[in-house]
Amino acid sequence: MWRSWSLKSWSLIVIITIDCAIIAVVAVLLTFSQKDDGFVSVADQSVSSSGSSQQISWQQGLLWTALPSVLLTLYRFYYDSVVTALLNEVPFAELYSDKGTSVRKSLMLDYRTYPSIYAWVFAFRNRHWLHGSSMLLGWIVSLFIVPFSARLMAPSYVNLDRQTPVSLTTIFDSSSINSSIDYSSILDTVSAARVHGGNLPPWTDGEFAFPAVDLSPMSEDPNGVSVALNIQAYSAYLECRSLTDYQIDRLDADEGSTITFSATDRGCDVEIKGGVSGGSTTYLKTSSKLFCPGGTGFSRLVVFIGSYDGDAPYLLSNLSLISCMPLYRMTPGYLNITRAISNAPLLAFSPDEEHTSDARFDTWASFESDLQNVQRFTPGSPDFTSSLGTVVLAYSRMKYPSNWISAEHMILSISTIFTTVFAFLAATVANKPTSGVTTASATLTSSENRLHVVPWIAYAFFAIFAILVFQASLTLLHVRRHPTFLQEEPKGLLSSADIVSNSPSLDRVVAAAQADREYKGRICAYMEKRYDIDRTRCWVTRDGSDENTIVVNDLQPKEAKGSRRKWVWGIPLRNLSRSRVK
Incomplete structure (x- = not known):
């Protein structure tokens, strides 16, 4: 089974370790800052300074302003890669689940098509709580953690005896x-x-x-x-x-x-x-x-x-x-x-x-x-x-x-x-x-210019990164309990064609749509208009081979919503039981 490196156990353990390390470092710096009235002495800053000594002083100022922002921006890239990989494999994990899933949550789901600013709302609507909260935390990291990291440490004059x-x-x-x-x-x-x-x-x-x-x-x-x-x-x-x-x-x-x-x-x-x-x-x-x-x-x-x-x-x-x-x-x-x-x-x-x-x-x-x-x-x-x-x-x-x-x-x-x-x-x-x-x-x-940790920002970091640790731990458990049927990384149309090539039921779905006069070349809009895609179940067969067949069951028009006839595109359900397709 193929899985993105971002979702491998070692990768998730690394991000948990990074979260814990950030909490520990900020806690240690905050402790020394409160105990010693600042944890280190720094040079004065001046916008009108010139010369080598002032240049060194300015470079030191970058250590507690730009450097934390750069490091946490890199952390955000890492976190975004985990969230992106988690979202990309949702349809494949849903199809490979024991009970199958609906067409909306699998065959017609791609969170990349939603604007990122509110894609998490659709994830919550689909009951993908882990995925929605991961996207929401990504926004918090981008809008709070990265900008405010430049203000996490601030110089202030104190009297030392x-x-x-x-x-x-x-x-x-x-x-x-x-x-x-x-x-x-x-x-x-x-x-x-x-x-x-x-x-x-x-x-x-x-x-x-x-x-x-x-x-x-x-x-x-x-x-x-x-x-x-x-x-x-x-x-x-x-x-x-x-x-x-x-x-x-x-x-x-x-x-x-x-x-x-x-x-x-x-x-x-x-x-x-x-x-x-x-x-x-x-x-x-x-x-x-x-x-x-x-x-x-x-x-x-x-x-x-x-x-x-x-x-x-x-x-x-x-x-x-x-x-x-x-x-x-x-x-x-x-x-x-x-x-x-x-x-x-x-x-x-x-x-x-x-x-x-x-x-x-x-x-x-x-x-x-x-x-x-x-x-x-x-x-x-x-x-x-x-x-x-x-x-x-x-x-x-x-x-x-x-x-x-x-x-x-x-x-x-x-x-x-x-x-x-x-x-x-x-x-x-x-x-x-x-x-x-x-x-x-x-x-x-x-009187010395000492570098202090701003307490309220530090406490906000503690809360957010503690949530991130919990979120990453849940992600680690989730990927272990929800495998996919992918054998390699899906790349472009060729990979998509390979995935559906062994799925006759999908071919029939597409063929039936194309034969309809109302079909305008928009398969997803057509399916959502004509069929009850929330109640239609679909899954992937588990026959032990490397070739997996996607099965679509109980697809019926909305106007025939009350019918209880169970069929799979012309094949009676009694001839296609779940015990046989698994």
Whole structure:
């Protein structure tokens, strides 16, 4: 028995293997893609690229776009050959079946004559479920699998982390904070950053000061985005209170009056005095109280503020007395340093506040007292205050324009400026270059173009190829259970003539049609018009020889449809039983 190579067992096993291999490959790539955020790094693509390196990059892009389409197009050709062979042998398998078949499903059937876009509909109508579903799956392969295979894999930028050692190039040295510091320039920098929105100095975020980190690992990596590491940061804060229980004295003189405040803040006695005259609108005085009694905090920063009012008993309205306790902290945390367009990297610090410790340094008293003593005369200014007070007032007016002089807003402003002053001081002055090499383990984040498997396309592939595996398995069983009577591949009219040459009943059918006056040379149309081709049975004899006879039984005109007479073109059926023709 001859059978197309596409329908041989080994061929169907090959296509089942290919289907399973495609499912396995896509599943593995999808797993690695989801696990490693892409399964391979690829070069950037650019339509304007030129040169050998860009040409290589473009050629790599073809690997995940054009190549899958080409391979699956070849697969479609293979699949189409199987389906075509399966459809071509339908009449021969139907005639060779044990029970025979109808003329419509055998002698007058050729699925190649139907438009391929809906030939599967006629296959289902003829109850050829396997053949119809095979044609339908062929369309799915052509319209979905092949086009979407070019989009099965897509490149996307992701951030990948790896561990790398970095060097800390500075260390906090408290001895650098002494009376030689120019606090005027530091206050100018604070004013530029906090009031006018200027840039921060390197290695501070305005609250914490960090040791400098050697960023060469990020600079040497062209795709480096950020470096993150655990680090110790230094900072200072104020715990402030607005005092309402205080004593106030006024001492008048020719040049103005001196106002003196006395109070007790959390067990520490504080006193502050300042001159008031009609020459300014706002008066803000800062002073430091060093060495408070034990258990009450080391020191206080005392502030009074008010607006000049000549009718007030003490020449001030909106009067507030504020006392603040300075605190110095060393805080561990996770510092993320991000590459920026400017020279200064962007810093993001996540403090571990549970492990914060006190970091009061030996020269804290010099810092607190010297900070109050910076004076600057600003012609035309409505404020009478120190350089520190000038920055505090400017920040409060900018941040809280509607009620900037209130005690609540002044506390917030003083606390922010004090913290920023110390952060700038520690970052620019106290952090000194180290004599030795201090290394730390850091996480280097690089932005890479990684190739991903598109999940929804992969899942669609799984479903379709699983159906194709099932379909091919059914085809394998079908061809084993439904042999044909062909001895060689039917080629052209000569093979057709050989097949029907030993079939007298077919000769009689054709001869009778040609003898009819209504015959117009269209045998199939004539047969369908004159006879009931759905109920007419036909089969191939099985006598063990290489010559097979096609037998047509019970062919009757439609108008004699009710007749029960059984005959085979002039031969009584009783003389031609199925037992004899098989």
